[in-house]
Amino acid sequence: xxxxxxxxxxxxxxxxxxxxxxxxxxxxxxxxxxxxxxxxxxxxxxxxxxxxxxxxxxxxxxxxxxxxxxxxxxxxxxxxxxxxxxxxxxxxxxxxxxxxxxxxxxxxxxxxxxxxxxxxxxxxxxxxxxxxxxxxxxxxxxxxxxxxxxxxxxxxxxxxxxxxxxxxxxxxxxxxxxxxxxxxxxxxxxxxxxxxxxxxxxxxxxxxxxxxxxxxxxxxxxxxxxxxxxxxxxxxxxxxxxxxxxxxxxxxxxxxxxxxxxxxxxxxxxxxxxxxxxxxxxxxxxxxxxxxxxxxxxxxxxxxxxxxxxxxxxxxxxxxxxxxxxxxxxxxxxxxxxxxxxxxxxxxxxxxxxxxxxxxxxxxxxxxxxx
Amino acid sequence: xxxxxxxxxxxxxxxxxxxxxxxxxxxxxxxxxxxxxxxxxxxxxxxxxxxxxxxxxxxxxxxxxxxxxxxxxxxxxxxxxxxxxxxxxxxxxxxxxxxxxxxxxxxxxxxxxxxxxxxxxxxxxxxxxxxxxxxxxxxxxxxxxxxxxxxxxxxxxxxxxxxxxxxxxxxxxxxxxxxxxxxxxxxxxxxxxxxxxxxxxxxxxxxxxxxxxxxxxxxxxxxxxxxxxxxxxxxxxxxxxxxxxxxxxxxxxxxxxxxxxxxxxxxxxxxxxxxxxxxxxxxxxxxxxxxxxxxxx
Numbered sequence: 001x002x003x004x005x006x007x008x009x010x011x012x013x014x015x016x017x018x019x020x021x022x023x024x025x026x027x028x029x030x031x032x033x034x035x036x037x038x039x040x041x042x043x044x045x046x047x048x049x050x051x052x053x054x055x056x057x058x059x060x061x062x063x064x065x066x067x068x069x070x071x072x073x074x075x076x077x078x079x080x081x082x083x084x085x086x087x088x089x090x091x092x093x094x095x096x097x098x099x100x101x102x103x104x105x106x107x108x109x110x111x112x113x114x115x116x117x118x119x120x121x122x123x124x125x126x127x128x129x130x131x132x133x134x135x136x137x138x139x140x141x142x143x144x145x146x147x148x149x150x151x152x153x154x155x156x157x158x159x160x161x162x163x164x165x166x167x168x169x170x171x172x173x174x175x176x177x178x179x180x181x182x183x184x185x186x187x188x189x190x191x192x193x194x195x196x197x198x199x200x201x202x203x204x205x206x207x208x209x210x211x212x213x214x215x216x217x218x219x220x221x222x223x224x225x226x227x228x229x230x231x232x233x234x235x236x237x238x239x240x241x242x243x244x245x246x247x248x249x250x251x252x253x254x255x256x257x258x259x260x261x262x263x264x265x266x267x268x269x270x271x272x273x274x275x276x277x278x279x280x281x282x283x284x285x286x287x288x289x290x291x292x293x294x295x296x297x298x299x300x301x302x303x304x305x306x307x308x309x310x311x312x313x314x315x316x317x318x319x320x321x322x323x324x325x326x327x328x329x330x331x332x333x334x335x336x337x338x339x340x341x342x343x344x345x346x347x348x349x350x351x352x353x354x355x356x357x358x359x360x361x362x363x364x365x366x367x368x369x370x371x
Numbered sequence: 372x373x374x375x376x377x378x379x380x381x382x383x384x385x386x387x388x389x390x391x392x393x394x395x396x397x398x399x400x401x402x403x404x405x406x407x408x409x410x411x412x413x414x415x416x417x418x419x420x421x422x423x424x425x426x427x428x429x430x431x432x433x434x435x436x437x438x439x440x441x442x443x444x445x446x447x448x449x450x451x452x453x454x455x456x457x458x459x460x461x462x463x464x465x466x467x468x469x470x471x472x473x474x475x476x477x478x479x480x481x482x483x484x485x486x487x488x489x490x491x492x493x494x495x496x497x498x499x500x501x502x503x504x505x506x507x508x509x510x511x512x513x514x515x516x517x518x519x520x521x522x523x524x525x526x527x528x529x530x531x532x533x534x535x536x537x538x539x540x541x542x543x544x545x546x547x548x549x550x551x552x553x554x555x556x557x558x559x560x561x562x563x564x565x566x567x568x569x570x571x572x573x574x575x576x577x578x579x580x581x582x583x584x585x586x587x588x589x590x591x592x593x594x595x596x597x598x599x600x601x602x603x604x605x606x607x608x609x610x611x612x613x614x615x616x617x618x619x620x621x622x623x624x625x626x627x628x629x630x631x632x633x634x635x636x637x638x639x640x641x642x643x644x645x646x647x648x649x650x651x652x653x654x655x656x657x658x659x660x661x662x663x664x665x666x667x668x
Binding site for chain 1: 560562563565566567568569570571572573576580581584585
């Protein structure tokens with residue numbers, strides 16, 4: 001593939017204290033974000049967390065009730081969507097069904113009154129970039145889902161906007177195609193040097209594609225960080241729970257020595273973990289302890305190290321690891337992920353009694369979350 | 372929560388087996404009563420009419436020759452086509468903005484516009500046509516109003532003009548334009564408009580490049596429907612147009628009712644039928660566009 005496109009300078013984006021209400025519902029409750037030039041930021045969160053509203057506000061399709069949106073330090077709130085010069089890929093692509101692929105991609109150039117020959121040249125160029133050369137005269141309905149996705153991308157970047165917004169652009173594709181497109185979109189973004197804000201509810205997609213991820217919950221940004229930071233140092237119980245697999249225990253904080261705290265669950269033993277952040281309450285306040293499945297050790301012999309005890313109820317082989325479900329007191333189940341070699345053959349079987357242990361440094365205690 | 376978003380795709384992939392479908396025999400049996408009624412009260416009379424237009428009692432083209440050779444009849448046929456075309460275009464020009472507003476409005480506003488379009492449709496054509504005679508008469512509301520404002524010295528001749536026929540027919544037929552347009556405009560996804568705006572189109576640009584071309588199926592079906600209804604119109608032209616502005620349906624009625632010349636009446640009816648079918652055929656060809664525009668992944 002012979003690609004010769006000069007990289008654009010990606011825009012810097014600042015979202016400051018954004019508020020958006022729909023009637024009695026507050027969709028965005030004071031969210032702030034910063035995106036560097038050329039950065040790929042994913043907005044990750046469950047449905048209804050406000051991520052799409054933020055995206056639509058940046059694009060100019062929603063009008064915020066408070067806060068500011070700045071592109072390269074200039075507020076764009078007063079500009080209509082048609083004047084913001086932002087590319088956007090919609091969830092269902094929003095290709096114009098009555099126009100050919102070439103006419104779809106040429107649309108932003110036509111609106112900018114470029115000469116016909118120039119439009120044809122630029123459309124041809126971008127068609128090659130997205131590997132759709134030769135399909136310019138097709139109608140969108142005659143393309144596969146992945147091809148439509150590429151047309152939507154090409155149309156959003158052909159006029160070289162400094163910022164590209166994507167609203168769950170891969171949600172309509174099947175798993176295999178989605179994974180291919182993740183790699184492809186990421187590559188195209190690097191090639192073009194464009195700043196991207198990408199909305200998704202799929203944590204794998206967010207962690208895999210983005211330079212940084214903003215996790216949103218109930219209209220607020222819970223944490224912005226590198227994918228690794230979100231997983232290893234989640235700022236709240238919500239983030240810990242939403243990003244990656246986790247075991248959660250609820251109970252009052254009963255003890256605190258330095259950074260290590262202990263949480264009492266029912267009448268059972270105290271569970272130890274690192275108290276996250278300064279905000280976490282005093283002894284006696286409700287708390288949530290979170291521990292990742294891979295941080296758990298399963299102990300077979302009788303041992304004093306175990307924080308909990310239980311019975312193996314399920315074993316799932318996953319190649320390099322076993323996923324072990326252990327039923328513990330109080331009707332709870334704990335998931336542990338252990339290396340297959342650590343199991344040592346028949347060491348574990350359904351019905352075995354095991355001890356559950358973790359290093360307190362590897363578990364985290366947060367103020368109790370509502371979820 | 373998160374997993375819920377994937378469900379519409381899964382639902383579409385459901386296997387479509389033959390379960391729940393009727394056998395061919397059972398289907399025909401269920402259609403049979405309607406089919407019989409249709410043949411009895413529609414196909415048989417139409418065939419009879421076609422027969423009468425060309426057999427009297429032997430095969431003859433006399434009735435058709437009469438229709439196309441007498442200047443009066445040709446004038447009436449041409450007037451009918453002209454009025455119908457003007458009415459169709461008139462309803463499009465007046466109806467498009469209404470349908471557009473109706474498709475974009477929400478809640479009580481949409482209900483209000485819908486009621487304004489539908490309530491006239493539920494009112495008798497006779498009543499609405501009489502209303503126009505009251506409005507347009509020599510001493511009608513319009514003339515009195517003009518005189519009262521000092522705009523006219525003598526009452527204008529408004530009633531019994533072609534203009535009056537066109538005006539009243541546009542009023543009567545407007546819902547038949549608004550409804551198909553509304554049906555199509557409502558299905559144009561909002562994200563297409565947003566996409567066009569985001570790509571730099573002005574409000575007018577969005578209308579010209581996106582909304583108008585995508586609503587063409589509604590435009591054509593509205594035009595066809597109004598035109599076809601208009602060429603057979605009887606009550607309204609009879610009341611507000613009078614004998615000077617006679618349309619084909621009035622001519623047929625007078626030929627059959629006043630001087631029972633069935634053969635000539637049948638020939639005129641056949642001409643109307645052929646004109647209607649011809650028009651349908653032309654527009655059917657343009658409708659293939661609808662299939663392309665309608666199929667959105």
